[in-house]
Amino acid sequence: MTGKDVLIALESRFGPDIGPRQTVRDGTPTLWVARSALHQVLRHLKDERDPPYRMLYDLTAIDDRMRRQPPDGPARDFTIVYHLLSLQGAEQIRLKVALSGDSPSLPTVTDIWPAADWYEREAWDMFGIRFDGHRHLRRILLPPTWEGHPLRKDYPARATEKGCFTLSEAKEDAEQEALRFHPEEWGMARQSESSDFMFLNLGPNHPSVHGVFRVVLQLEGENVVDAVPDIGYHHRGAEKMGERQSWHTYIPYTDRVDYLGGVNNNFPYVMAVEALAGIAVPERAQVIRVMLAELFRIASHLVFYGTMAQDVGALSPVFYMFSDRERVFEIIEAICGARMHPGWFRIGGVAQDLPAGWDKMVKEFVQYLPPRMDEYDDLVMNNRLFKMRTKGVGAYDLDTAIEWGATGPSLRACGLAWDMRKQRPYSRYEAFEFDIPVGCRGDCYDRTAVRVEEIRQSLRIIGQCLAGMPEGPYKSDHPLATPPDKARTMHDIETLIDHFLNVSWGPVIPPGEAAICVEATKGLNSYYLTSDGGTMSYRTRIRTPSFPHLQMIPLICRGRLLPDLIAVLGSIDFVMADVDR
């Protein structure tokens, strides 16, 4: 069933409730739905359609009030966008609902997908859109005392537009008091029949929460009765920044989203811009991108491997793995000149060609790591204590994973061999041979094992890049590629004009929208870009894998012990910047 068939089927079934189709640049079937029919349509797509769209991949909003020309579709002030994903194949569908007025509202879909909980809270926080029937519609990324909804277009993007900031002692106290946890607000009891519960504030500064993440635990002894994750301490407004940076200068910002994933953040962003601009990327650039993405996957998984071992109390592995990661960084440094945040991808290709001698470094590394990985298996994966701590801990089944929007290794650990690189290959992944490691129990051990095996598969891919690196340009000669080609500027006036405009303004990307999704280190990462024909993005939506993964924490920790929670946190492999953006 192609995307068009889905639209036809929906239109014939729901008739007048289905609005116009929309043409987008990424080819995802996109459809407007009447607010009143939203529930029925979503239910239908999730439960009745064959194959069903089982995952709520993303839910976000757009403030349409300041477009430079009237957008496609019905007249509106705000748009709510639902991205659904079918895991039989990689079919996506995008549904949009038009909203009007200054305080718009629509019914919640948390009754269809529990994963919608945090997404709807985020849309409320950022856009002030109310979701009727949501159980805890409160701010999620910003502090409870915040005023205004920052992703609205009339909200200032720069601190200098907001007047002087002062923090009096009284205000400081009030802010702190606002962070106090009140169990009653979350429907939690303070005591059971037999005992008083202890409410333990784990984080935002705690050695095992991997950054600034707070989770409030309702404990009975060491048993976790319930947990409430609190995120937002790492929120930097990455999406808002996208609306103020040129299409080109935003690239380095993406590096900082999943700061362990490096170019895996550049990847979906530049591909989305390329889809909007219609740029074809040369083969060599594609393979260079794949190679760097896999190197970063190894670097990120090594950090995970070491810290996971450390979270269950093993002191040493993290040192070995960090020094191996250092070797990855040496290669990345030789190619990009930077280590964790190379900002190396460009619209239309990569920043520079590979340096002389890159192949020798990569070859050495590809030979060096496999025996080390075998040693680490003995040290960690085959260690009986490690197995005791991780097997059967934090387990969830495949249905739960899909229901809650888990992707990447967290999904594959449940037994589904679903990897975007195979399902919908991008950047020539179809030309590489590699396997998709899967687990079966979906517990902490399997999540670790899947990632460990992925390191080996990434090495295979890198080996193939090494053997078959195509010749040719490393960047497209399309006029919108950045920075534009300079060689011929002094020879013909067209190139000179393109170059001048592209460098001084940055590229002007034609109106439209595109969302591109890649298999990043921690799961599916996508950038959903909307252009209104300017030098800056009209709306940049970053869908990160860690966000829905953290939402699952209470679900998988209830009834377990405190140390299990730490093992679960380690096994999720999240980065707070990736959650909060």
Add this chain to the structure above:
Amino acid sequence: MMGLAKVFGILLVLVILAALLTWVERRLLGLWQDRYGPNRVGPAGLLQVVADMIKILFKEDWVPPFSDRLGFILAPAIVMASLLVAFAAIPITPDIDIWPMNGIGLLFILAMISLSVYSTVLGGWASNNKYSLVGALRAVAQMLSYEVFLGLSLLGVVLQAQSFDLRQIVAAQAGLWFVVPQFLGFVVFMTAGIAAIHRLPFDLPEAESELTAGFHTEYSSMKFGIFFIGEYVGIVLVSAMLATLFFGGWLGPVLPPLLWFLTKTGAFIAFFILLRAALPRPRYDQLMAFGWKLLLPLALLNLMVTAAILLAT
């Protein structure tokens, strides 16, 4: 006067050794973890200990206003005092010891080790901090369970040597070290010993990845320093006991007795550090199950078999 000099002499050396152990541990961990460890201050980084001590002494000695002041201050003193006093009963060589306590040395040491848990409990309780409280709870449970076979595992040795006197136990090993006939007892005692001084993999009361620093989360300055040194005194104590009870104490050919004692004790210290470098931490319920379901039966089995054989011969 001589006696007093001996007491302070030995204890001073012990405390200094314990402080030096912080350096040894960091260097050994560095060696095993492919890195250097402290190597900047003084020759091979030896003066790092001095630097740390100066730093820790000059830190603000803070007692949290929400804590129970008396218990908070008492806690670090208890661990240091009880473990140092326990050391008094250890015969280092035939000539060097503080107070051999004829006949009851072993019982005295076990009693003192048991007392030392009050420090953890009191510290965790008096801190009035949730992490400390959980750490203290774990310490109680762990100590209650592991103390049972800490003593039981040694009864085989006592039976064979026919004495609680440490000198006589060492003397009884002149032919064969007890580690051979009492191997089960040795394994159980070592495990329980590590649990008693809560070193990794049994460091659940402080489990830094779970409880930040567990029972001593609120401690700073020299009070923290005393907990820290106390832990190392504990390592030395358990290592010295292992050497004395199972490896013939000062006995050994050629080398002087003192050197033998130090070598054996040092080897166990290094082994404890290696354990820390090599193993993850079990969960609290797994630790309990391991103790009650495996170590206790083993200790009892060892005791009965030893008794049976002794009765038969």
